[in-house]
Amino acid sequence: MIKSQIIKLDVKNIDDVYEILHEAFNDEAWNMEQLLSSFNNSSNAYYGMVLNGKIVSIISLLITVDDINILDIATKNDYKNKGHATRLIDYVKSIKNEAQTISLEVKESNDIAINFYKKQGFYPVCKRKKYYRTGEDAIIMFYN
Ligand SMILES: CC(C)(COP(=O)(O)OP(=O)(O)OC[C@H]1O[C@@H](n2cnc3c(N)ncnc32)[C@H](O)[C@@H]1OP(=O)(O)O)[C@@H](O)C(=O)NCCC(=O)NCCS
Numbered sequence: 001m002i003k004s005q006i007i008k009l010d011v012k013n014i015d016d017v018y019e020i021l022h023e024a025f026n027d028e029a030w031n032m033e034q035l036l037s038s039f040n041n042s043s044n045a046y047y048g049m050v051l052n053g054k055i056v057s058i059i060s061l062l063i064t065v066d067d068i069n070i071l072d073i074a075t076k077n078d079y080k081n082k083g084h085a086t087r088l089i090d091y092v093k094s095i096k097n098e099a100q101t102i103s104l105e106v107k108e109s110n111d112i113a114i115n116f117y118k119k120q121g122f123y124p125v126c127k128r129k130k131y132y133r134t135g136e137d138a139i140i141m142f143y144n
Pocket residue numbers: 024025057072073074075076079080081082083084085086087104105106107110111112113115116119
């Protein structure tokens with residue numbers, strides 16, 4: 001039987017998180033130093049979807065009183081389209097209180113992620129021009 005659960009990740013999971021983010025975002029993913037600093041930021045939280053003991057999908061959050069900002073979400077290539085990221089988003093919805101929105105930035109060209117977020121009930125509110133190092137615009141999306 002497949003055993004799956006969502007767990008809060010900490011710095012001992014940093015290698016797995018690094019690997020998943022690099023598989024998803026290549027050179028644009030944070031380096032180890034940036035990732036470590038993010039893990040050590042008390043406003044940030046990392047959660048992982050664990051399947052038979054293996055982390056297959058992760059989400060990182062910046063949590064403030066009025067908003068939960070999704071910093072990153074990624075699923076390992078071999079585990080995509082099986083509902084793992086959906087479960088992580090559902091979990092974030094379950095920890096959000098009434099005063100909080102959930103927000104995120106996504107590359108304008110990332111159709112898969114934009115589709116995914118729309119399916120989860122997120123709506124686009126505006127663009128942030130040249131937000132990414134590549135010069136690409138970001139679409140800002142919210143859920144409340
Ligand atoms: C976006 C991402 C996290 C989704 O993870 P996942 O675990 O595969 O997602 P789920 O299986 O829970 O959700 C599947 C939904 O995502 C969307 N989706 C997934 N693959 C898709 C594709 N190839 N084309 C269009 N939509 C797609 C669909 O809405 C799909 O729902 P459906 O199967 O009912 O149509 C994953 O594709 C990923 O890691 N992408 C690279 C990293 C990234 O771009 N992250 C977002 C940065 S803002």
